[in-house]
Amino acid sequence: MLAVVVVLFLAAGVSESVILSKCELKRQLERGLTLPAPNSTDILAQIVCHVELTSGFNTSAIKTIAEPEEHSIVQGSRHRRSVKGKGPRTTPRPATRAPRLGSDEDKSEVWTLYGLFQLSDHVVCRSTQSHSLNLCGLTCDKLIDSDTSDDIACVQALINAVSAPNPDPKTSKPIHKMISLIHQPQCITVNTTSFFAGC
Template sequence: MLAVVVVLFLAVGVSDGVILSKCELKQQLERGLALQIPNSADVLAQIVCHVQLTSGFNTSTIKMIAEPEEPRGGRGPRRGRSPRGKNKDDSSSNESNENKSEVWTLYGLFQLSDHVVCNSTQSRALNLCRMTCDKLIDDNTSDDIACVQALVNAVTAPIPDRKAARHIHEMISLIHQPECMAMKASSYFADCQTP
């Protein structure tokens, strides 16, 4: 584990990350993200709020977390319980071993997981965005935004693989910060208005 921490520390130290402003990110998302949903401006504000809380608008942020648990009823991840209500000490079946929490590494502005969107040497990945995770920690945000678009598209499309669907929904649950859910674009982006 110490080796992983050292590698991550070095990766952050040598990456070409930048810190964006809220207004810069808003402009980039407006150009690169197609949200075909009602209240898309408010959803954009919620996404930018998530970025502010999780990465501080720093494109080179890397964090490690325990795998989030599958959300129930759209209320976000379950906390403090093992997946699917299994006893954490029950290792008698392959299913319970498969459901044990793993460590996810979150990359870049949007804090996207190496288990879902990108390929790292640390985990087997779904690799939804067909990229290596180091692409999420450089100063080029266009591929990060394209990856968020792929994640949005995956959520709205049927996903036949249950495990892939679960991981995608877990990733989305991380983006739904409770502090950001009621965010309105008119107030959150008020300081981004041009005079």
């Protein structure tokens, strides 16, 4: 009897996870996102590239990382990532120096990233582990199920927040940190035509 319960529990957990194809995600994003013109196709390719590198198109991927540095959004390539948990492995960049005890680096928080887009519990959703802006008005478990509509709506909320003419100073810093994670160096210069070839 116990074995049957365990199998049913595992089957229910597995049914929540979906691995999308690149082309399917592209179609869903084209239907669900409003991207800034004139380079909306390039932005779409960058988002899909980010998903491919960070979650492997797995709707239930979860990782933890050190809180990103704010200047990484400007420089585009400084992302400190220590990866634990589910999802594809990302190789962390080697540290240039060891942090000193008592330094600001010791005080950085751990962010948990959820779902296809690897969105942070400190910014977009509410978890029991952290304080959050909860920009998307979701519990974080909504970002790891098979329904991608709320994930895509959450990405749209991030895009809207970043492109707002008068951003809220209280929320702009963590939102920019979240956006900096999406700007993968490998994805910024992706060739849209070849990336979506076959779609």
